[in-house]
Amino acid sequence: MPQIAQIVETYASQIFWLLVTFGLIYFVIGRAMLPRIQATVESRDGKIADDIAAAHKAHAEADETEAAYRARIDAARAAAQKATQEAKAEAARDAEVRVKAADAELAAKIAEADTRIAAAQAEALAGIAEVAAEAAQDIVSKVSGATVSRDEAAGAVAAALANG
Secondary structure, three states: OHHHHHHHHHHHHHHHHHHHHHHHHHHHHHHHHHHHHHHHHHHHHHHHHHHHHHHHHHHHHHHHHHHHHHHHHHHHHHHHHHHHHHHHHHHHHHHHHHHHHHHHHHHHHHHHHHHHHHHHHHHHHHHHHHHHHHHHHHHHHHHOOOOOOHHHHHHHHHHHHHHO
């Protein structure tokens, strides 16, 4: 059959050139392009490894910085707490001094008031004794018609107040 004979003659040369072309492409890509691609991949892997190492280093530095920050914060917190406690103690001492001063002032005012009350009470008692003596004089003169001296009425009132 002529069609089959034609296939062998036509396709045999095409298969030959196909194999030659693929061979050339294989050697060109394998020998020329593949090393460049591998170099690019290796370079990229190296950059990625360097970036990861830099990231680990930065992470470690960040951890150190954070630890230092926390230490400074803790120290500042302790100093603030100490200052607060000192301020509270100072305020308590000041308050105690003011309370003692106020207590002394109040005690002085109370003593002064007690003195004034005692003087007013003595004056009132003297006035009561005097009024009572006059009243006793008037009552005795009105009831019995007798005359009592001022000294006798004052003595009788003093004796009644002392007993009563």
